[in-house]
Amino acid sequence: MPLQLYLNLFLCLWSPVIGLLSVCSVEPGDKDLDRTALTEKHILLSVTAGLLLVDQQTKEVRLVHPTLHDYLEKKSSIHFLEPETSFAIVCLTYLCFEPFKAGPCKTEEDLEQRMRQYALLSYASYHWGDHFAKCQKQDNVDEILHFFENRESLASSIQILYAPQRRRIGWHEEFPGGFSSLHAAAYWGLEDVLAAICQKGTEINSPDSRGMTALHLSSQRGFVEAVRLLLAQGADIHSTNDSGETAFICAARNGHDQVVRLLIASGAGYMVEDDEGWAALHWAVINGYDELVKLLLKPHSGLSPDETQINKALILAAEAGSSKTTEMLLQQVADIDWKDEEGSTALHWAVAAGHEQTSALLLKNKADVNSRDNFDNTPLHWAIPYTGITRLLLEHGVNLLLLNGANANLVDEDGWTPLHAAIVKQHDALQNHLAPETQNKSRFVDQMHKRMNDENERALLEEMAENKSHGSTVVSGLRSAVNSGYRQRVLALLDGGADIDAQDQIGDCTALTHAAWLGRDDFVELLLENGADPNRREQHGRTALHIAVKHGYSSIVTMLVDHGADIDARVHSWTPLLLAAKHEWFQIPDYLVKKGADVNAADYHGRTALHWAAHHSDERLAELLLQRGADVNAKDRWGKTALQWAVANGKDGMVELLGHAEAEVS
Secondary structure, three states, X not given: OOHHXXXXXXXXXXXXXXXXXXXXXXXXXXXXXXXXXXXXXXXXXXXXXXXXXXXXXXXXXXXXXXXXXXXXXXXXXXXXXXXXXXXXXXXXXXXXXXXXXXXXXXXXXXXXXXXXXXXXXXXXXXXXXXXHHOOOOHHHHHHHHHHHHOHHHHHHHHHHHOOOOOOOOOHHHOOOOOOOHHHHHHHHOOHHHHHHHHHOOOOOOOOOOXXXXXXXXXXXXXXXXXXXXXXXXXXXXXXOOOOXXXXXXXXXXXXXXHXXXXXXXOOOOOOOEOOOXXXXXXXHHHOOOHHHHHHHHOOEOOEOOOHHHHHHHHHHHHXXXXXXXXXXXXXXXXXXXXXXXXXXXXXXXXXXXXXXXXXXXXXHOOOOOOOOOOOOOOHHHHHXXXXXXXXXXXXXXXXXXXXXXXXXXXXXXXXXXXXXXXXXXXXXXXXXXXXXXXXXXXXXXXXXXXXXHOHHHHHHHXXXXXXXXXXXXXXXXXXXXXXXXXXXXXXXXXXXXXXOOOOOOOOOOOHHXXXXXXXXXXXXXHHHHOOXXXXXXXXXXXXXXXXXXXXXXXXXXXXXXXXXXXXXXXXXXXXXXXXXXXXXXXXXXXXXXXXXXXXXXXXXXXXXXXXXXXXXXXXXXXXXXXXXXXXXXXXXOOOOOHHHHHHHHOOHHHHHHHHHHHHHHO
């Protein structure tokens, strides 16, 4: 193969391809990969005169220097004839190989093996349509229609196309069923192919298994001409997918201004919301598409977003710290003190997330600095307990709020003022700011420091502070989406590269520990399936398993253990089994014991699960613990055995059970 073809094949790639050596060995009409015809690496390097290199670790082929790519693109005279067409045909030939006509793989292992054996398969599945889109001719249309005729070959490529980056249980089944030739042509924006398919009388509004129509797909991907063609063919502009999204929402969510304009002109209902209550405007704000936000705020055909949608968008903009969008929304007469379902205003979100510029903008526009949420917290209240914004508060936040009238003496539902939190969190500098504003400051500060010096009182106060940080609605990114129950937003954040195990700087939790605290089985499952670490600890050392056990969420406990949670992980000496026994849950201790939890683990007072079973007179648990090897003679820090606890409680059945066990040991 001549140097020109090698270079042109490389130049038209959408990304470096491990299978470039395979590409050069595929001929139109091939039924399978001829491994004897594979180009040897040394031949490739020789023919390309040193212009290409093969990375020894990744095996990817790349140009010897990044500037060479720009040079070759400018020198069009050296280009091989129609490289896009050549590469598109290679990709399609590859996808038509006989092994793929068997259809999608039935197991994860089979799919992994298929991808290993056919190095170009992933690239071809992702990009064949991109190459054809640049060179649509009648011959190419015929090639594509021929590919579509074999539904199993198409389904095999769709399985690869929709394979998630994070490998989770069942990932090989995450592609949509019913993905037809119409859907594929719409996904790639192939207008000529779409026209040919429509001429055959295909049902234009046929959905795939996720409710996505061809119009949804072309709108989501931003193909204006494909959208125009589909609308002309009678595509239903109001059709919704399984998430309640219209094509208009799909286009706005992905920032496709031109498609949005076309759909508006075609009568799209742009105030419609999806199943989670998000309108196109909200997705544009969430994803930072400022120009699209501006477009969506303008009246169209006498219609404009309603007040609730604009107010909700203001909350989102404040959370994101987007001053530009916040200002646009305020100009649209958004209610600056409008509250979300938890009673939080835009100022609550902006202050707690550390967005100084946005906070200042809201205060300048007369936001209520003493507005209370559903837990009686003001912005000053639930900003201070979180270590992530301490620096901001010291530099700007406290003075910014106090100077604008924040009342440091307001108490929350637990009777805490902001100074309570500052003392418990040991933020000395914050105390200096708040103390002068607090009534009876000297006596109050002395009392609080006295309580902090007492071990038990200190533990109580610190636990209250922990609960406040988890209970607040102010959690960033993934935690915010989990907190509000927005599944689609969680998925969008993960697709955008959000760190699934990141610790929130405000609430001191991870998305998984927060979902466990909320008792959200669905989100715990979603996060675990997307690769969340079940043993990742939050700021206070607790794993999701500790949290789920403490609150008695048995289904979440089972889910976490099944995904590899450490059944004997400790926090302040407490194992999950000890917590379960202490809180007297019915099912959880049994489950943990049967899963192999350490039955002789002891808390910081030397109390084992058997001690707690005796304390609660739980004969069923005590018997199970004894069967699993619990030490009946174990003593706590006061020298008491479980039997002595049972005697003190006066429960004859437990006394008899433990007495008999002690006699056997003796």
